[in-house]
Amino acid sequence: MVPDNKKKEIKMIELYRVSTESEALTIKSLLSSHGIQCLLKANIDHSVYPFTVDGLGEVRIMVMNKDMKESIKILQSYTKDE
Numbered sequence: 001m002v003p004d005n006k007k008k009e010i011k012m013i014e015l016y017r018v019s020t021e022s023e024a025l026t027i028k029s030l031l032s033s034h035g036i037q038c039l040l041k042a043n044i045d046h047s048v049y050p051f052t053v054d055g056l057g058e059v060r061i062m063v064m065n066k067d068m069k070e071s072i073k074i075l076q077s078y079t080k081d082e
Helices: 021-033 065-079
Strands: 012-018 038-042 059-064
Touching (some): 021 038, 021 065
16 A cells, blocks of 8 residues: 555646547547547537537546646647648
8 A cells, every 4th residue: 555645646637628529539549549548528418419609518638637748749749730
């Protein structure tokens, strides 16, 4: 068992927001292919409301705080090619 003073706090922080679930799944797949786990969070279920109104349907891509810098580099390397 790991002593309390040696445990690192793992926090999930927002990396990026997109307006569709398909965009979020693409980014999640990209990060996963580089060994980075992420969670997708949304305020509504996209199977019920498959659209975004004033940010209501946005999907937030969450990564662990330790993976944030690497995740940003990965996204930047793919977006600067466009």
